Amino acid sequence: MAPFSRGDGGTRSHSHRLCRLKLLTSGDVIEMPLEVTTKVGHVRQMLAEKLGNAAAEELIFITKSASSYKVLLDLEEIPSNITVKGVPSWTRQKAAYRFPHCIVGAGHCGLRQGLSFLKEGIHDFLVIDRLQQLGGTAWVRNANPTSKLQTELGVYHLQYGIDLPLPQGMKTWPSRAELLQHFQEVCEDHGLIPHLRLGTEVIEVQPQELDIRAREFSGGRWAYDLTLCKQEQSTQMRCASIQCYPGGLTENLRLELPGEEEFEGCIGYGMFDEFDYGLVREKQVVIFGMGAFAVENVRTCLEHGAATATIICRRKNLAIPRVVDWFINQSDSPPTAAMVLNAMQPMYALGGLDDPWSFYAVIGPADRSTAVIRQKSRFGIGDFYFLASCYGKCRTLVGSIKRLAARQVVLDSAERVPADHLLKVLGFTADPKIEKLFGLKELVGYFGNGDWRQWIYCEFPGIDAGRFGGTSLSPAIQSATDSVSWILQYPEDIEPVLESNLLPRQKAKSKLLAGRPCYVFEPRAGGQILGVIIGFIPGLAEKAAAWGALKRQRMHQLHPLEGYLEECAQEWYTYCQMFKDCGDDRPFPRYPYTSAALRELVDRNEEMAKPLPTKALAADPGDALELTSDG
Incomplete structure (x- = not known):
């Protein structure tokens, strides 16, 4: 040569x-x-x-x-x-730790971290949760008895992973009770139960510098002394690292309205078990708020025989039909916001609702060639809201509540809305006590005070993206938890990442946070963190190459196009029959999506994702973003 x-x-x-x-x-x-x-x-x-x-x-x-x-x-x-x-073998040596690792939170994220540890051969760890039942605050406390998974099972289950089996015998949109049972069974099947410490709260975290001369492990010179409280009894434990998953659906937003004492009907919150939905039969219900839980409460109330459900909100948020959600979650290449909005239009038109392009959350040029969707609330996912609007069983009013009167809600516009009962569904905030517990001055990526031994992860609030990689939690949490497992085994890999100053930072008590805890990132900033970490670590990037393909594989294994569409249509016509049984004899409105149209949408997205033979087109604004939606 x-x-x-x-x-x-x-x-x-x-x-x-x-x-x-x-x-x-x-x-x-x-x-x-x-x-x-x-x-x-x-x-x-x-x-x-x-x-x-x-x-x-x-x-x-x-x-x-x-x-x-x-x-x-x-x-x-x-x-x-x-x-x-210079090295004992050609196999890379993993870090050794004298003390166990501690996972705080036994919800979806914390349990998935435990499963990741077991898969990687890390057995010295505990999963601690203040609740007596595993499943996390979102499902154990906040969900109401009729809550269902809004997104598809294929991208929300504990067995989401390359080496894990598919869940068996579960519905596409399982109920709260079914999901909690699933969490329990997976933990039993995979040996996670002995690692759980439920009904136990971490009330103090104190970092401790170890005597380096006596150090018998390679995981670093710091450890953490935890004070645990169970049934008012305190105990101490020392751990090598902490992975905290406090969740973003923790503290319910509560608001007392003027005139509540005059209202006469029942007033409650559309979460937890505190409202008796049996009271709404043949009554007019007002739902205050328009996040994902509010849209879910439209279904819950009308399933319980309510005459009407009226949503009152300051601004209309975008809700997403089931088929469009499936389209996003099964995609290899994240579809653009413009494609998503266009796919929504048939359902919005059938429901007699405004064009989704006209919503406040949509930012884009007049020709609708590109768009960014930016709203404070997550998508409510499902078809029922649109069908109920079509039947006149649900209406959405924009306005602020001035006060309550006897069986009425009075808006600032002076409009009076008849209401036998009022449900407040104002959303949640993250737990502010986490900042004090960890002594947080700032978050560097997901690392508390820039310490790789403290990982504090929370899903993002709201939506801010020009492309959509998913609407559910499992794909994102697989990336997060497997990244943690890698970092603990090879901590030297994370040092150049922390030194690069490329990770987004948030300082505690910053005015820019507007009262948010510093560990809760906005979607755009938070969406960069795992990309930076994985991009810096070649071995982790090699593993991550298979994660994207897994999402599409799981979706098509559990929810193939034809079967999924048939299931959506069957649910649709079941609810049409429910309205007919309540006295509405109109012909059933046809389900607005067909297999041919859906397949064409999938093919077009895949065609758009192919590299161009000549010069590349300008990218759509916004980054591909994994959203989360578990309520």
């Missing part, structure tokens, strides 16, 4: 040979095909990806010359046979 000029007056051969590297201590051998002019430093760089940068720096390359040995420098050419000193 002809040599080429290196630009410095020399030449370089492209001829290849097999290089044999033998470890001095163990005798283990690896073989690498290399160009004959490959330098020792280049081999060191290649081994760094396998062994880690720190281990590769310790390597000493030795060659025998006559009766003596010579240590090669990085600029010298690598010989065909060489002895290597």
